Amino acid sequence: MEPFIHQVLAGLATGGIYASVALALVMIYQATHLVNFAQGELAMFSTYIAWSLINAGMPYWGAFFLTVGLSFVLGVVIERVVIRPVENSPVLAVVVVFIALLVILNSVTGWIYTFTIKTFPSPFPGQPLFGNKYMSSHEIGAIGVTLVVLLLLYVFFRFTPLGLAMRAAAQNPESSRLVGIRVGWMLALGWGLAAAIGSVAGMMVAPIVFLDPNMMGGVLLYAFAAALVGGIDNPAGAVFGGFLVGVLENVLGAFVIGNELKLAVALVLIIGVLTVRPSGLFGKVHVTRV
């Protein structure tokens, strides 16, 4: 029983990180109905910014919040400069631009920081909290941070005028424009938020997987699976999906299929959900009139 509990708890910890990235994906999907393939690399790039700041002598939390702010700006700039021109193009053009962003971020990071693996500090104490023997403090901390992000987002979208405007812009752009919402900027804000959430995820995952330009490849795949399982238009569903995928991945990896096939779990989940129940567990079922 003990190893099982251990795997479930470890799964929850990694699941928290998948949940954050999934949340970022949902953010962009809700705003633009696009799936951002560059989300992982964006988070990776943000984490490198944090690494530079910390190495320059900044205290951890100072660097943390500055990175979140910088990532927000980066997200907005990318939307305005790169995504805006292809907004109404065919899907293929959009996917190609996302992939281009992915490789550019990846190679530019490799260019600046080299491809050698770096360690990244954790803000949480080294010894386990409350003397428990199952989870490190970093894992508990990462889950806590994910939940705080989710809560903040909920409050933002539910109780602020800006959040309401963003939801309106996503749901019905034409009518929103008529009541005076600047829809274009709402989309850019959505990108900024997604980049900021992604940067949090990156900084939480980096102490576990170490910092290198390819660190988010697997994470992004699990995050896709998480977002799809939870329903790609439902933020809370995406977080639930993240935890679920994290636990599934760890438990199946440890007891059933072995660590070598962990990514196949994500592949099977993605294809399975897309073909059997494309709206996920909690997503809205969309019906289109032909």
Next chain:
Amino acid sequence: MSRRSLAGFAILLLLACALPFMVSEYRSFQFTLVLVYAIALLGLNILTGYNGQISLGHGAFYAIGAYCAAILMDKYGVPYWATIPVAGAVCLAAGFLFGLPALRLEGLYLALATFALGVSLPQLLKYHHLEEWTGGVQGITIQKPDAPAFFAEFGLALDQDQWLYLFTLAVAVVMFVLGWNLLRGRIGRAMVAIRDNHVAAEAMGVNNALIKSLAFGVSAMYTGIAGALGAIAVQFVAPDSFNFFLSITLLVGIVIGGLASIPGALYGALFIQFVPNIADEISKAAPWAIFGLFLIGFVYLMPAGVAGAVRMAVARLGRKRQNT
């Protein structure tokens, strides 16, 4: 086809045959890879360019083809030329099967599913229960084939690279002629009809499900054959040479070369083979930065790719000649 363009193709083919005798061994090897990529790109173009189904995981079919060839040659002693049709058949089946669930996916979601396939494939190849065949992380090393003896009897001593180039050229010509025939016929038109408006296509009596999964299968077959040829040329297969970036390379190739264009496959292949070599001299990371910039630049400025630009230039020249 007009007599003029037929003569043009004949001259081009002669030049292509003469190429390995004019350049160094290493260059012949590089041009072999260009032909390999061209076949793979034609495959991806059939699916993405002509049929409108986005695939970000075609590296997976390339890998399956490559492993087919390597396993057959290494474990079962099958001659290299016989592995090509087997690799094609296996990939045809694999592509057709993957195309069945893909029928329910459109645009972005298909991109997502194939993305997952491309990312997770290297791990599947390392799976230890398959190690007996795949050689695990180590991969498989294979022998480069010698030129058949009868060439030497005719006084034409070919070295291995020259022979492999000519062999690949022959396969490529066959595949391109087949592809050209497929795409201009009934099935090709059905594919394009589905891409442009699948509801209208269905109403015209096109069997969407069949044509779409067939397109997936044929596309995978082309890419698999390219994979087998590539494995023989490189003499080595290993899981990490078929990572996600291979799939992206193929995507770069069709976007730069030109979507829904047969010559575009060749332009794209030249691009993905030679541009990284040039860019490598700047920095190890530079090729991908350049690929990325080219991708964005082409989507914005030249959505029809190099093939589109060539078409436009030819049309303009033709008009000028008529005017004078």
